[in-house]
Amino acid sequence: MSETTTECFAVSIENNIAHIRLNRPEKRNAMSRAFWSELPEIVNRIDREAQARVIVLSSTGPHFTSGLDVSAFASPEISGDGDDADADARRKARLSAGQTFYQNVLGMQESFSALEKCRIPVLAAIQGGCIGGGVDLTTACDMRYCTEDAFFTIYETKIGMTADVGTFPRIVKILPEGVVREMAYTGRRMMAAEAKDVGLVNRVFATQDEMLDAVMDIAREIAANAPLAVAGCKRLINYSRDHSTADALDYIAIWNASHLQTEEIMEAMTANAEKREGNFAPLPPKRTIGAA
Incomplete structure (x- = not known):
């Protein structure tokens, strides 16, 4: 471990x-x-x-x-005291603070x-x-x-x-x-x-x-299940939740057309019949853009 x-x-x-x-x-x-x-x-x-x-x-x-x-x-409060130059600085600080808050929230959401x-x-x-x-x-x-x-x-x-x-x-x-x-x-x-x-x-x-x-x-x-099948389930459940039934049905068909692995299905069926753990293909590491 x-x-x-x-x-x-x-x-x-x-x-x-x-x-x-x-x-x-x-x-x-x-x-x-x-x-x-x-x-x-x-x-x-x-x-x-x-x-x-x-x-x-x-x-x-x-x-x-x-x-x-x-x-x-916590952020320091912007004081209301001061001359016109200070007032302009406070105005800019308030505008900047709003944009900073927005960007911070987007980052936290991610x-x-x-x-x-x-x-x-x-x-x-x-x-x-x-x-x-x-x-x-x-x-x-x-x-x-x-x-x-x-x-x-x-x-x-x-x-x-x-x-x-x-x-x-x-x-x-x-x-x-x-x-x-x-x-x-x-x-x-x-x-x-x-x-x-x-x-x-x-x-x-x-x-x-x-x-x-x-x-x-x-x-x-x-x-214990095939990692590629489980990852597909998560992807398709999330997609189905966020899209119409028609869109989700089409996406599922396209997904399986490109991802369905006959070897994994046969291994799962054989492992179940033989009451053993399946010898499945691992979930592949994600490739970084530009990597060889």
Whole structure:
């Protein structure tokens, strides 16, 4: 097993499963500045180098994450005092601040989109609070599992913000619109049992250890399948979610016309008949543009 740590994460890879853990429990795993660069770097590297067939995303401590570390992004206030030259400088600073904020948000959105765009399924294992940006993060994953004490809250509303890093474009495709509106307008907590009832999470477990054991079992079951077939499923499910039925049917036909591997089908059938693990072609590393 290989294991590395960064400022915000601990990453281990074993038996084709990459385990990424949020690793700042003393800060309730708040999302600091480093978080937003480290997460896509880790996910993109695993995907690019085909280091694993499944990613499990979990956390440490009593809470999954308290969301954005607002203190790390605080900016000094622009004073209203001064002469005309200062006023002009303040005006320019305000205009620049708006553009800077916009670019920062786009970058943060891409950090979570990396989970959705990677070819590998991502399973989120959630304990305790999944607050604010935690909802953005977990809705970008393929599946979500949680403990009985888990809760989800679009907390940005409570602090005078509108969630902007990915919650709404994704959660409205998971939950009924009325449920999303209630969560967003009130900022209330959705507890684990309700999250399971409305389809936000797949399963609920009594403890974090029980949850992680079960999620790892699911990850092993996914990893035992042909990587190219699983990657195709993820790509086509995402495409089907975002396009019309007619477009998705055409895309699926084109995809299989170019990607369907008869050898993989035969190996899967033979392995099942012989009750052994399949000897499948690995997911190929991604090629960099211009590489030989």
